[in-house]
Amino acid sequence: MPIDFRPAWLDSDLELYRDTVVRFIEEEMQPQDEAARKRGHVGHELWQRAGALGLLCSDIPTEYGGGGGDFRHEAVLYDAMSRRALSGMSPSVHSIVAHYFLNHGTEEQRRRYLPRMARGEIVGAIAMTEPGTGSDLQGVRTRAELRGENYILNGAKTFITNGFLAGVVLVVCKTEADAGSRGMSILIVETKDCPGYRVGRVLDKIGLKAQDTSELFFDDVVVPASNLLGGVPGKGFVQLMSDLPYERTIIGVLGAAAMEGAYEATLEYVRDRKAFKQPLSEFQNTKFKLAEVATTAKVARTFVDRCVAELVAGTLDTATASMVKLWVSEQQGRVIDECLQLHGGYGYMNEFLIARMYTDARIQRIYGGTSEIMKEVISRTF
16 A cells, blocks of 8 residues: 555645646646756746646735635645656745735735736745855845935845746845844845846756756845835844744745655656566665655654644744754755665666755755754754
């Protein structure tokens, strides 16, 4: 009897929704993946198609153009993509941006941006990390000076997911130089025909090859004061901290699904591959390794499902979200390494799913807060 990794929160309505998601992925996303990996992005058309099918911003209220669902609808998409190592689109970052608008934006900002994001007309990105700052958000050097009715924005950002295709970027910056975290704000930058805004390199990563991760530059970019997220300066740090459980649960969902996908791909491989005239699956070492992998994946699924349920209920705390991000991402690296080993030399070939999963997994312990930062956050609850 096969191991059941079915999410505990998946009901009959979500099953129907998942059918739509899987059909989109298999018919439109997978056939384009190799080309996207070579050019470093998926292009706008795929985003627009996803939007037309209602797959973007699925947990944003219908009054703002979203799907009116909850986080489980988002998780269905992330799960289906991750178990197939499809990372070219980053609907998770897109959704995180949408939630900044929903949770912190003014009513005018919500109505201006959320419907367009839900339709895939504009791709969302958030620009936090700068060269030399890493996880230290209070070390941000990007500055925005208020002059009359506009902010003048100057600075540089790096490692920006969706950066190449982004139509709207939330830029974390200092609006008051010597006020520490209280001087931090988030500005909304529309990138089309924006003087002084420039996309640098699409960065050459070891994994996530189809995902556009870019450098962004802001040279005297004029941003209307009305594009200050929430309309009140100095709220940026609080805004960033309040949405962390959402982001870290996403990373947990991605990790659990990747482990399950790796297990299933490896099980299929060892059943077909022979050594010394018998399938690899008949060797005791293979059986024991797969038993360990399946157990870890099952535990990860159980923990992630609990966090998904708590997030939907509004009860997920920052420490628990940090725990799921820490533990699942660390286990993902170990599990996929074991699965690659069972593939032998073929596991090192990019044409095999497990090889792509291996390189993609490494970033899970870094973005969204490194494992070390997660331990620091968790330890503060002692």
